[in-house]
Amino acid sequence: MSDKLHTTLKVQRGAAGEEPRFDSFDVPFEEGASVLDALVWVRANLDASLAFRYSCFNANACKECMVRVDGKTEYACTARLQTGTVTVEPLAKKRLIRDLVTDIVPPKERLSGLEET
Numbered sequence: 001m002s003d004k005l006h007t008t009l010k011v012q013r014g015a016a017g018e019e020p021r022f023d024s025f026d027v028p029f030e031e032g033a034s035v036l037d038a039l040v041w042v043r044a045n046l047d048a049s050l051a052f053r054y055s056c057f058n059a060n061a062c063k064e065c066m067v068r069v070d071g072k073t074e075y076a077c078t079a080r081l082q083t084g085t086v087t088v089e090p091l092a093k094k095r096l097i098r099d100l101v102t103d104i105v106p107p108k109e110r111l112s113g114l115e116e117t
């Protein structure tokens with residue numbers, strides 16, 4: 001990476017039932033950029049397999065981008081990116097699907113018969 005400011009994004013990877021691991025990605029830092037901006041940049045430029053969820057992109061309307069940023073539950077689209085190392089993990093109390101994607105559908109809104117045991 002060049003002399004420009006950058007952030008090391010340390011992201012938890014893996015699917016449910018797998019041993020979680022962390023991958024680190026160097027991303028360019030821009031003032032005002034969000035953690036979601038950085039995750040999108042990683043997926044577009046470094047690793048297309050990185051799984052995370054969002055719908056409204058910086059409008060803070062869909063509530064689907066919730067993750068843990070440096071141990072704190074945040075909306076990735078409103079959490080401001082910092083220089084240095086930023087650790088991004090899936091929500092701790094939700095069922096992990098893969099990488100940063102967790103099952104956030106309220107139980108009463110699930111279609112019956114499709115729930116995993």
Ligand code: FES
Nearest residue numbers: 060062063065077
């Ligand atoms: S992307 Fe919709 S609230 Fe964050």
